[in-house]
Amino acid sequence: MDNSFNRASKTLEFNKVLDELKKLASASITNEYIEGVEISTDFHEVKERLNETNEALKLTLAKGEPQLFGIVNIKEIIKRVEIGGALSAEALLKVSDFLRVSRGLKTYLKKDSNSGEEISLNYIDKLIEDLYTEKSLEDEINSKIISEEEIADDASRELLRIRRGIVAKKDSIKNKLNGILSSHADFLQDALVTLRDGRYVVPVKIENKSRVKGLVHDISGSGQTAYIEPMAVVDANNELKELYVKENIEIEKILRELSELVAKSAEEIKSNQSKLIELDFIFAKAKLAINYRANMPKLNNQGRINLVSAYHPFLDRKVAVPIDINLGIDFSSLIITGPNTGGKTVSLKTVGLLSLMTQYGLLIPAEESSEIAIFEKVFADIGDEQSIEQSLSTFSSHMVNIVYILKNVTKNSLVLFDELGAGTDPTEGAALARAIMEFMLEKNIRCISTTHYNQLKIYALTTKGVANASMEFDVDSLSPTYRLLIGIPGKSNAFEISRRLGLPDEIIDKSKKLLSSENVEFESVLESIDKDRTKIREYKEELERERTKLEKENKRLESKIKNLEDQREKILERSREEAKRLLLNAKENVDIILSEINEVRDNISSENSKRIQEAQDLLRESLKNSRNNSEIEIKKAANPIREIKVGDKVRTSLGNIATVVELPDNKGNVLVQSGIMKMKMPKESLTRIDVQEDTTKHNTRKILKNKATNINSEIDIRGRNFEDARDIVDKYLDDAYLSGLKSVRIIHGKGTGVLRQKLREHFRNIKTVKSFKDAEYNEGGDGVTVVTLK
Structure with missing residues (x-):
């Protein structure tokens, strides 16, 4: 890492951010990885880092945190099996947990999102999919090892047989000893069976030790008790000890066999370590983003910074005021002025710390629309007197830092000066500060400086490429608002604050007379600007309220229009359904009529029969048309009726004959009746008819005659x-x-x-x-x- 980043990281307290990140990592081995990741100056690398963090954030919010417990330094364990050694039960369980984490991540990736949202992945999914898994090995280890100190009875048939033998032998020994306890009760200190050196013994009073035949294994600290192994159980104890030896040999065999299985997949298991550590690191970054309520900024390599509603990550969001600050768009240097404790240094640190966080690959506590440049170097000379935790520094320490910065700064650098030129004679300090700012401007270096000097305020007002900014101060409440205002220099409020604190007017007036005319004029200009700014802000807030009000009213009207359109569509749909229902009813009635006609046709004359057949054909043709037209379409007639009166016979665009019941309304709709059905039809869709029946009959007979002939x-x-x-x-x-x-x-x-x-x-x-x-x-x-x- 470039040395400038190391120095800036300490000054801007980036190490505290990393400490927070380490706490969120699931594995201790990941902490070493976090310390090894350097702040990047490569645009594409930073973009990839941010994308992977953003992917992990989306996954965590949608599916919850993945279970990453079980990540260990597996390479040390695998190294033992690679050289033919056997692993302990504890080490084998770590291998099992390590494989479980890998398999769990693949399951996690396939898990449905709680929100149902499909998450687009371009990096994390590849990393997870490349993980090696072997569930059969996991199961084999877990089925045979219960804990770090216990092997399952059924880990092998031989182990089960040995352990059953141990249980039987123990019971046999205890039964014999219980008999001795009963028969030698007077000689015993306690009627208890105990263990000494892995052998079962009985506690005998020291004066009676010669009365119990056996081997003395121990004497109590008081010298009152001898622990004797009765001769009756010596052989049984020897056999039990042999069984324990066989048990240990069988356990070693089981562990060796499991270790050999691990050795077969040694390379694959080992390859997971770097991937799992990286995944733990990425998801830790996502958890930090959740804690900071952070977002992914836009990136550029043109030196542009535009932070929107940005917070310093260590400040309480409930009381902290977000800042909006930009640099490298309309100006390359920014001079921030304002009262002490007004937030100047916090603003400076926020810009620097968020830049370092971005280039490390962390999301930042600012709006998504924020933009940050990738800098080659970052320098920060921040006065310790303005530090949240540190004490007063000297002019000399300031100058040492500034000399280092001027020697090492490059065009693509970000430089932060706090109280530039402070700690010495004001006149000389202001001159030095202006010279340093001009040096930065000439080299087009992105630079932000805080100051109290009026000379720098004037310099920013009169120099292209340099802008003023100020921390707002409420004179009425004598307190800072912590709002950063770009483009406006801060006004000195010393006289006003002093007056409100009780300093006599005569002293304040005398102080004003001691100021140079230029300073008085400049302060007056600033006061006028401040008043205009206040009015503009009030107007802006009023316009914002009006805009919000208009938007609400617009949404209400849009909703009302939508409701009306929905109602209109529902009415039209009901009309269509009603028309279909009427057509179906008509069809059913016609079917009944045709059936009845067929029944009586044989009993009527041939001429009438033909007329009936004509009517049947017309009915069938009408029904066929009604079946083919499920939607009713009202069209304008070719020769619409001009004059109309109640009682006129008309033909509608639907093809049926109707009688006019009411004259046209103000919309030009006429109420007509066809059979039992009344409906309103546009006047333009109606045609007058005079004599229709005879023509219809004549045409029908003609059609039927042609059909009969052919x-x-x-x-x-x-x-x-x-x-x-x-x-x-x-x-x-x-x-x-x-x-x-x-x-x-x-x-x-x-x-x-x-x-x-x-x-x-x-x-x-x-x-x-x-x-x-x-x-x-x-x-x-x-x-x-x-x-x-x-």
Whole structure:
């Protein structure tokens, strides 16, 4: 890392941010990684770092935090198995946990988002997908190792057999000793069986030790008790000890076998370590972003800074005032003035710290619209007297820092000066400060400085590329507002503050007389600017309130219009549904009428029968049109009616004849009645009719005559389904009946026989059909039905 970043990091307290980051990491090994990550000066690298942090933030907010506990320095463990060593139970459990973390991350990535939002990933998903997982190895370790100090009984058949032997041998020893306790109760200190050096013994009074045959293993501290292993259990204790030795040998064998399984995947497991540490680091950055309520800024490499509603991360959001500050857009140098404790230094530190955070790869506590440049170097000379935690510094220490900055600064640097030129004679200090600022301006270096000197305020007002800024101060309450105002120099409030604190007017007036005329004039100008700024801000706030009010009213009207449109659409939909319902009712009524006509047709004259058939054809044609037009469309008539009166007969654009019931309303809609249905129709959609019935009858007879003349004695309906065929056959049989044909042939083909069967069932319900049968074998057989008409 460049030395300027090291020095700036200490001055701007970036190390505190890293300390917060370390606390959020899940693994201690990640802390070493955090310390090793350097502040980057590469635009693309910084952008990638921010993108990965932003991806982790979105995942954390949508799916919760991933479980990252179990990340350890696995390389040290794997190194042992690579050289043929066996791992301890503790080390094997760490391998299992390490693999579980990797597998858990893959599951986490597939987990559904709580918000249902699809998250676009370009980096983290690749990192996770590259992780090696081996659940069978996890299960093998976990099934055989219960804890760091306990191996499962069924880890192997031999271990289970040995442990059952140990339990049996213990029970045998205890039974024998319990017998001795009963028979030698008078000689014993306590009626208890205890252990010494892994062997079961009984406590005997020291004076009776010769009365109990056995081996003395220990004497109590008081010398009153001898712990004796009775001869009756010596062999059993020896056998128990042998079983314990066998148990340890079997456990070592199990651990060796598990270690060999780990060795087979050593390289793959080892490769996960760097990826898991990096993922832990990235998700720690995301958690820090949540704590700071941070966002991802836009990046540039043109030296532009534009922070919107930015906070210093260590300040309490409940009381802190956000700042808006820009640099490198209209000016390259910014001079901030204002009272002590007014927030100048905090503003300076906020810009510097947020720049370092960005280049490290952290999101910043500012609005998403904020923009930050990638700088080659960052320098900060911040007066310790303005530091939140440190004490007063000297002019000499200031100058040492400034000399270092001037020697090492480059064009693509960010320089922060706090109280430039302070700590010495004001006249000389102001001159030095102006010379340093001119040096920065000539080299087009991005520079922010805080000051109390009027000379620098005037310099900023009169020099292109330099801008003033001030920290707002409320004279009435004698307190800073901590709002940064770009473009306005800060006015000295010493006289006003002193007056409100009780300093006599005569002293204040005398002080004013001692000021130079230029200073008095300058302060007056600043006072006038301050008043104008206050008015402008009040006007702006009033305009903002009006804009907000208008936006609310606009939204209310838009909502009302939408509701009206929705209601209109609902009314139209109900009208369409009603029209469809009426058409369906009409169709049902017509079907009933046609059925009744068919029943009486045989009993009426031929002429009337033909007229009835004409009516049937017209009804069928009307129904066909109604089925083909599910939507009612009102069109303008070709020759619309001009004059209209109640009682006139008209034809609507829907094709039906109606009677005028009411004259047109103010919208030009006429109420007409067709049958039992009344409706309003536009006047332009109506046509006057005079004599229609005779013409219709004449035309109908003419059409029917032509049909009868051209009727064929057979019809071919092969390849059609029953629904289509039925309508065609019905029309054909009606035409054949009217033309006087006595017998017709229906060619339906053989196929599966379904069409033939359904048609014949249908023929039984047709009144004009007398009988039907298969055609002769040489004339089509059962692929043709011969229908005889009445």
